[in-house]
Amino acid sequence: MSKAKVKNFKVKKKRINKKKLAFVIVVFFLFFSILIFGAFKLTQTIFSRLDINFNTKNKQVEMNTDVKSNNVEKIEQFDLDKEAGESNAKKYRVFIDPGHGGNDIGSKSFDNTIIEKDLVLDISKKVASYLLKQDDIEVILSRTEDTYLSLSERANMATSKNSDVLVSLHLNSHKDANEAFGIETYYLINDKNNSETFAKTMQKTLVSYVDTRDRGVKSNDFEVLRSVNMPAILIEIGFLSNPKEVKKLSDENYKNELAKGIAQGILTYLDENIKK
Numbered sequence: 589m590s591k592a593k594v595k596n597f598k599v600k601k602k603r604i605n606k607k608k609l610a611f612v613i614v615v616f617f618l619f620f621s622i623l624i625f626g627a628f629k630l631t632q633t634i635f636s637r638l639d640i641n642f643n644t645k646n647k648q649v650e651m652n653t654d655v656k657s658n659n660v661e662k663i664e665q666f667d668l669d670k671e672a673g674e675s676n677a678k679k680y681r682v683f684i685d686p687g688h689g690g691n692d693i694g695s696k697s698f699d700n701t702i703i704e705k706d707l708v709l710d711i712s713k714k715v716a717s718y719l720l721k722q723d724d725i726e727v728i729l730s731r732t733e734d735t736y737l738s739l740s741e742r743a744n745m746a747t748s749k750n751s752d753v754l755v756s757l758h759l760n761s762h763k764d765a766n767e768a769f770g771i772e773t774y775y776l777i778n779d780k781n782n783s784e785t786f787a788k789t790m791q792k793t794l795v796s797y798v799d800t801r802d803r804g805v806k807s808n809d810f811e812v813l814r815s816v817n818m819p820a821i822l823i824e825i826g827f828l829s830n831p832k833e834v835k836k837l838s839d840e841n842y843k844n845e846l847a848k849g850i851a852q853g854i855l856t857y858l859d860e861n862i863k864k
């Protein structure tokens with residue numbers, strides 16, 4: 589190739605590319621942007637679908653994760669005074685009431701190793717930890733420490749926080765130490781808030797998680813359930829008068845299973861009965 593020809597070729601190419609090259613670059617850039625944007629949108633849609641399915645269709649408490657009783661940072665971070673509607677997505681609001689507290693210690697185990705107010709607080713925090721694994725659940729505890737609250741204060745708190753459901757946790761006691769054991773769930777006599785259905789769902793779910801006697805669903809005139817306007821139940825999760833049950837209630841695994849069962853009972857009821 590001669591020098592002249594090379595020179596000519598270069599000059600010719602430059603003249604052509606000035607306009608066309610700019611055009612090609614713009615077209616290529618646009619095409620590439622659309623491609624990237626499309627791929628991003630598609631991925632986003634797929635992930636959000638997966639998320640919705642996970643959250644609403646098949647609520648299951650994670651079975652393999654043990655929540656330790658001191659794993660409460662997440663709960664205590666929950667601000668009791670946080671106003672409703674801070675986030676855009678509507679969440680279920682679960683009110684958990686660990687019975688007793690402060691000077692009101694509740695019942696004691698026959699051997700004084702377990703005090704009702706302490707154990708129900710421990711279990712309540714575990715239940716809250718399991719529930720908070722769900723994105724669409726908010727949890728409010730009537731107390732996170734060993735403090736006294738009257739029954740009407742608890743009920744008023746549940747109502748003023750617009751809770752979707754109320755679950756109060758207690759422990760039972762019976763004069764016949766060896767005879768009485770197991771779990772029973774209560775709803776208010778003449779209740780008008782669908783609490784009987786909630787109690788039945790809870791009792792059925794909970795006794796499937798732990799090895800104990802199913803004492804069934806009962807109604808009673810408990811003050812904490814009396815003046816609320818949401819489905820409200822009180823669970824007696826065991827008998828502190830029964831030596832075998834006290835032994836179980838001292839076991840961390842048993843307590844975790846209890847808490848999982850209660851959390852699952854709440855989730856199942858919400859899924860089947862409460863529209864967000």
Ligand SMILES: [Zn+2]
Nearest residue numbers: 687694758759
């Ligand atoms: Zn009690």
